[in-house]
Amino acid sequence: MSRDASSLLDLDECIEHLRALIRIPSVNPPGVPEAAAGLDSAGAERAAAQYCADALGAVGIGTEVVEIEPGRGSCIARLPASVSEPEAPLILLSHLDVVPVDAESWSRDPFGGELIDGEVWGRGAVDMKDMVAMELAVMLALKRSGAPLRRDVIFAAVADEEAGGEFGARGLVERRPDLFRDAHGRPAEAALNEVGGYSMTLDGRRFYTLQVAEKGIVWTRLRSTGSPGHASMPHTDNAAVRLARAVAALAEDQAGRRAVVTPLVAEMLEAIGLGEVAELATSDPDAARSILEERVTDPVVRRSLDAMLRDTVTPTILRSGKKVNVMPGAGEAELDVRTLPGTDQETLLAHLRDVVGDDAEVEPVVALPAIEWPTDAPIVDHMRDALERADPEGIPLPMMITPGTDAKALAQLGIPCYGFAPLRLEADFPFLKLFHGHDERVPVSAIAFGLPVLLDVVRSYVVD
Numbered sequence: 455m456s457r458d459a460s461s462l463l464d465l466d467e468c469i470e471h472l473r474a475l476i477r478i479p480s481v482n483p484p485g486v487p488e489a490a491a492g493l494d495s496a497g498a499e500r501a502a503a504q505y506c507a508d509a510l511g512a513v514g515i516g517t518e519v520v521e522i523e524p525g526r527g528s529c530i531a532r533l534p535a536s537v538s539e540p541e542a543p544l545i546l547l548s549h550l551d552v553v554p555v556d557a558e559s560w561s562r563d564p565f566g567g568e569l570i571d572g573e574v575w576g577r578g579a580v581d582m583k584d585m586v587a588m589e590l591a592v593m594l595a596l597k598r599s600g601a602p603l604r605r606d607v608i609f610a611a612v613a614d615e616e617a618g619g620e621f622g623a624r625g626l627v628e629r630r631p632d633l634f635r636d637a638h639g640r641p642a643e644a645a646l647n648e649v650g651g652y653s654m655t656l657d658g659r660r661f662y663t664l665q666v667a668e669k670g671i672v673w674t675r676l677r678s679t680g681s682p683g684h685a686s687m688p689h690t691d692n693a694a695v696r697l698a699r700a701v702a703a704l705a706e707d708q709a710g711r712r713a714v715v716t717p718l719v720a721e722m723l724e725a726i727g728l729g730e731v732a733e734l735a736t737s738d739p740d741a742a743r744s745i746l747e748e749r750v751t752d753p754v755v756r757r758s759l760d761a762m763l764r765d766t767v768t769p770t771i772l773r774s775g776k777k778v779n780v781m782p783g784a785g786e787a788e789l790d791v792r793t794l795p796g797t798d799q800e801t802l803l804a805h806l807r808d809v810v811g812d813d814a815e816v817e818p819v820v821a822l823p824a825i826e827w828p829t830d831a832p833i834v835d836h837m838r839d840a841l842e843r844a845d846p847e848g849i850p851l852p853m854m855i856t857p858g859t860d861a862k863a864l865a866q867l868g869i870p871c872y873g874f875a876p877l878r879l880e881a882d883f884p885f886l887k888l889f890h891g892h893d894e895r896v897p898v899s900a901i902a903f904g905l906p907v908l909l910d911v912v913r914s915y916v917v918d
């Protein structure tokens with residue numbers, strides 16, 4: 455006998471799980487007290503994984519806490535399919551780690567998990583312990599309902615997303631691919647993950663982001679060399695100057711980088727009333743930029759839209775010299791390079807080598823291609839339908855994000871991973887600014903909207 459899972463969905467319990475998870479300071483890198491407001495973060499990812507395992511285990515869901523390295527825990531749980539010929543699984547993916555805090559810049563305790571004026575405060579509130587708690591609540595509701603499942607539902611809350619996933623998704627995909635497959639060895643048919651799903655109000659219209667693509671990453675190192683010597687008798691072979699010149703040349707090159715309008719981004723701009731930007735982006739970039747300036751008031755949204763229109767090369771770290779009176783013999787810079795679907799990363803690197811010339815060597819350190827999944831997949835239809843039922847005025851908006859997620863790791867197993875953490879937000883809520891920002895928090899009302907939507911999508915996709 456099964457019961458209706460939506461009547462068993464417990465918002466209060468979900469909020470308490472979120473608050474409890476925020477209080478576990480699972481800062482990445484672990485074990486650096488300054489990064490965790492003085493708290494001991496060693497082993498905190500394992501503690502967070504164990505927290506999820508306990509909550510799921512308490513209702514009889516089979517769980518496993520996997521540690522690729524001691525302390526770097528991930529929680530994997532599975533609700534098995536109950537039909538004789540199941541379809542391939544659905545994964546509810548999330549990450550348990552959070553980025554460091556600068557506690558002095560916060561107006562509240564970043565690891566307090568406080569509930570203040572209808573908002574849950576703390577590191578991870580939007581990135582992404584909110585979704586961990588929502589996916590947990592969906593698993594509990596499904597289990598309590600006893601609903602027959604036509605595919606396995608796999609809950610995977612993993613470590614180390616914020617540092618590339620070697621001890622989390624990427625490591626698990628390499629060493630334990632079975633965790634993401636069913637008993638017949640078939641990889642999951644789809645996964646739901648972070649970022650997309652939130653609402654965005656533009657020109658008075660509310661859009662819900664359906665994240666079907668993300669840009670590629672090439673973390674790149676620049677190396678300059680020079681001749682050491684006493685700085686009181688200078689020569690021109692100075693590694694610091696070469697490095698600065700190379701970085702300045704790259705910045706200038708970036709400022710003039712041509713736009714490339716991918717079909718997905720063109721469609722998205724059209725839907726939000728910025729079709730003109732898509733049309734002019736390549737032929738008249740200045741005009742396209744001024745339309746963006748004029749029409750999109752939120753500077754973070756504007757920068758995000760601009761970054762969807764081109765590859766970006768951003769110098770982030772510079773090192774050279776050790777002593778004020780010694781000319782540096784070496785210099786190093788790091789570049790955060792993000793590529794659109796369709797960009798050949800090798801060709802872009804060759805271009806960067808031309809730009810810096812003799813001033814620096816250019817060496818890729820981590821390269822992950824962009825990903826883009828079909829917008830007409832059944833799971834995406836379920837997202838549209840669930841949103842339509844919950845907010846008939848809202849407009850689903852397939853989109854690309856500029857940062858990377860663990861979706862890149864699942865892509866190695868061929869698993870399409872969609873960003874869908876549904877939240878209905880007030881128009882002026884500074885959502886994107888809170889990712890890795892100070893005073894990270896999430897309105898309870900946003901989760902009260904999103905949690906039933908998430909269950910609706912999962913249920914449509916998995917319940918027989």
Ligand SMILES: [Zn+2]
Pocket residue numbers: 549581582615648
């Ligand atoms: Zn995240």
